Amino acid sequence: MLNRISTYFYQRPKLVLALFLAPPMLYMLVVYLGSLFSLLINSFYSIDDFTGIIVREFTMRTYTQIFNITNREIVFRTATMALVVTIVDALIAFPLAYYIAKFASPRLKTWLLIAVTIPLWSSYLVRVYAWKLILAKEGILSWFISLFNLTGALEWLLGLPGIGGSSLSLSPIGMFIVFVYIWLPYMIIPIQTALERVPGSLLEASSDLGARPSQTFRTVILPLAFPGVVAGSIFTFSLTLGDFIIPLTLGNSKFFIGQAVYSYQGTGGNIPLAAAMTMGPVVIMVLYLLIARRLGAFDAI
Amino acid sequence: MMNNPSAPAIRFDKVSRHFGEVKAVDLVDLEIGDGEFFSMLGPSGSGKTTCLRMIAGFDRPTSGEIHLYGQDVSSLPPYDRDVNTVFQDYALFPHMNVEANIAYGLMVKNVPRQERIKHVEEMLELVQLSGFAGRKPSQLSGGQRQRVALARALINHPKVLLLDEPLGALDLKLRQQMQIELKAIQKRVGITFIFVTHDQEEAITMSDRIAVFNQGKIEQIGSPSDIYERPASSFVAGFVGTSNLVGGRIAKRTTGSEQTFSIRPEKIHIGSMSDKPASDMISLDGVIRDVIYLGLFTRYLIEIEDGVDLVVVEQNLKSTSMDVLSAKGHKVRLSWHRDHISRVGG
Numbered sequence: 002m003l004n005r006i007s008t009y010f011y012q013r014p015k016l017v018l019a020l021f022l023a024p025p026m027l028y029m030l031v032v033y034l035g036s037l038f039s040l041l042i043n044s045f046y047s048i049d050d051f052t053g054i055i056v057r058e059f060t061m062r063t064y065t066q067i068f069n070i071t072n073r074e075i076v077f078r079t080a081t082m083a084l085v086v087t088i089v090d091a092l093i094a095f096p097l098a099y100y101i102a103k104f105a106s107p108r109l110k111t112w113l114l115i116a117v118t119i120p121l122w123s124s125y126l127v128r129v130y131a132w133k134l135i136l137a138k139e140g141i142l143s144w145f146i147s148l149f150n151l152t153g154a155l156e157w158l159l160g161l162p163g164i165g166g167s168s169l170s171l172s173p174i175g176m177f178i179v180f181v182y183i184w185l186p187y188m189i190i191p192i193q194t195a196l197e198r199v200p201g202s203l204l205e206a207s208s209d210l211g212a213r214p215s216q217t218f219r220t221v222i223l224p225l226a227f228p229g230v231v232a233g234s235i236f237t238f239s240l241t242l243g244d245f246i247i248p249l250t251l252g253n254s255k256f257f258i259g260q261a262v263y264s265y266q267g268t269g270g271n272i273p274l275a276a277a278m279t280m281g282p283v284v285i286m287v288l289y290l291l292i293a294r295r296l297g298a299f300d301a302i
Numbered sequence: 303m304m305n306n307p308s309a310p311a312i313r314f315d316k317v318s319r320h321f322g323e324v325k326a327v328d329l330v331d332l333e334i335g336d337g338e339f340f341s342m343l344g345p346s347g348s349g350k351t352t353c354l355r356m357i358a359g360f361d362r363p364t365s366g367e368i369h370l371y372g373q374d375v376s377s378l379p380p381y382d383r384d385v386n387t388v389f390q391d392y393a394l395f396p397h398m399n400v401e402a403n404i405a406y407g408l409m410v411k412n413v414p415r416q417e418r419i420k421h422v423e424e425m426l427e428l429v430q431l432s433g434f435a436g437r438k439p440s441q442l443s444g445g446q447r448q449r450v451a452l453a454r455a456l457i458n459h460p461k462v463l464l465l466d467e468p469l470g471a472l473d474l475k476l477r478q479q480m481q482i483e484l485k486a487i488q489k490r491v492g493i494t495f496i497f498v499t500h501d502q503e504e505a506i507t508m509s510d511r512i513a514v515f516n517q518g519k520i521e522q523i524g525s526p527s528d529i530y531e532r533p534a535s536s537f538v539a540g541f542v543g544t545s546n547l548v549g550g551r552i553a554k555r556t557t558g559s560e561q562t563f564s565i566r567p568e569k570i571h572i573g574s575m576s577d578k579p580a581s582d583m584i585s586l587d588g589v590i591r592d593v594i595y596l597g598l599f600t601r602y603l604i605e606i607e608d609g610v611d612l613v614v615v616e617q618n619l620k621s622t623s624m625d626v627l628s629a630k631g632h633k634v635r636l637s638w639h640r641d642h643i644s645r646v647g648g
Binding site: 200202203205206207208209210211212213216220221224225 | 359360379380381385386387389390391393395396397406407410411454
């Protein structure tokens with residue numbers, strides 16, 4: 002009997018494929034794309050300013066609200082933070098990923114990869130609150146800085162307009178530090194994977210043909226690791242764009258996109274505006290992916 | 303950098319390379335002449351590739367010195383050595399096209415673009431790949447990649463070209479064709495080629511001289527005919543071609559000395575029991591135990607006495623498979639010329 006069933010499926014490979022693919026495809030279509038679609042639809046509705054009831058009629062009115070000065074600033078602020086976090090994460094991750102991929106012994110490699118991913122085992126919220134304590138005015142970081150008599154420098158930094166604040170735990174600088182920390186593993190792993198796939202003989206060949214280490218880095222290592230950097234930056238960039246917990250916990254009164262969406266749909270009850278606001282990061286990410294493709298980031302995949 | 307043109311291209315002076323307890327290369331002395339096609343032959347793990355990597359600069363000797371045209375290069379990085387390598391896996395840059403791959407050595411030396419293109423065209427012509435400049439390595443066949451790797455290494459006009467089993471990944475036909483072509487290219491450019499291989503036939507086909515490596519040491523250096531006809535050790539006799547090693551009582555009976563000698567299977571003549579071999583011939587009687595028909599020739603296994611077999615190869619000049627297969631079980635008298643044996647010690 003069992004034999005007959007396996008023969009039946011063996012002779013119908015397309016049926017097997019359909020059976021395997023149907024559940025995940027269904028899930029993707031309904032839950033994932035469906036919710037996105039519902040978001041898109043909602044962004045074209047509007048809210049009745051007087052009654053606060055959603056008017057289910059197609060209108061561009063909600064989108065015009067996004068382009069008012071406050072919301073423009075929110076999008077710009079968030080995108081700038083996402084960009085800076087991405088660049089700094091890439092700069093920190095690259096040397097570490099390079100060491101793990103090309104120099105570490107297999108044993109050390111395992112340990113380093115565990116060390117990189119271990120923070121992901123604990124709750125994101127716990128880590129954010131831990132950082133809040135570290136960065137607090139009376140926290141361990143300011144204490145440590147005071148040991149080197151650098152409190153003045155810290156105060157100068159916090160006094161800078163735009164990025165400063167009353168303490169590290171309530172300033173864009175603090176948010177930046179925590180963003181860089183939280184998303185770092187998502188940058189290290191793709192770069193390390195990309196570098197892992199570069200055969201050692203390519204580096205030897207480059208050196209053999211007369212390239213100094215800096216030239217080998219520029220002409221061989223960097224171009225071949227670039228898809229990994231782009232993959233990592235998609236994580237760090239989009240995760241920063243959409244995050245609302247870190248700005249909520251460590252930020253000041255200046256909103257980020259995630260926060261704005263959170264408050265529009267929650268306290269504001271303005272679901273169409275929240276939906277339209279969410280389309281902002283989606284559009285930014287689509288543009289980002291198109292540029293990445295133009296740069297050839299996906300050629301090697 | 304001062305170089306002495308009359309000095310040997312490469313000189314190893316008591317070079318050793320140890321990896322922990324393992325002596326990958328053990329006190330090797332070696333001289334390779336200017337313009338020579340030199341092969342390093344040996345089984346895997348014999349130290350030949352480590353020697354090559356030390357010449358290229360990817361690895362450094364634990365002790366000893368390596369000289370390139372009289373200059374000690376032992377501690378120079380690869381990019382400061384006038385030596386280029388053709389890698390076993392070709393190591394072509396996947397993100398560059400054929401032109402950029404070949405021009406790489408000139409590009410890192412800041413040679414102007416116009417000049418680079420001119421040299422690349424010359425190189426493409428040399429390796430018969432004109433018209434392929436725009437292709438990516440992934441769009442080339444194994445043989446074509448091989449040629450690109452060769453062109454890329456030769457464009458710098460290195461003093462010595464190192465080839466690390468470059469034909470290993472090609473199929474037999476293509477390999478034989480590339481052997482002839484490589485030799486022709488070497489004659490044309492006049493550069494010293496050092497060729498690492500585990501394929502004895504390849505080494506014999508192409509080389510001016512061969513060094514046979516075993517366990518980190520060189521067993522014998524000589525011309526292909528030296529290596530084949532006068533193997534210096536039982537290892538060489540066994541590794542290069544097939545050999546019959548004869549020692550002990552039978553050696554004493556036939557040559558008057560118990561010292562082991564080697565005799566090539568094709569040098570042995572199979573005759574009938576009534577044959578009277580000439581005085582400069584050595585003869586032994588035996589029974590044909592096994593016959594393997596191989597088309598071009600036949601391989602016989604002949605038992606001299608209990609536990610002592612000789613392999614004999616004869617070309618099928620007049621005999622058919624029927625003839626040779628029916629010979630099984632016959633008593634025969636083997637004979638070979640005294641000059642064809644090679645003392646291998648022990």
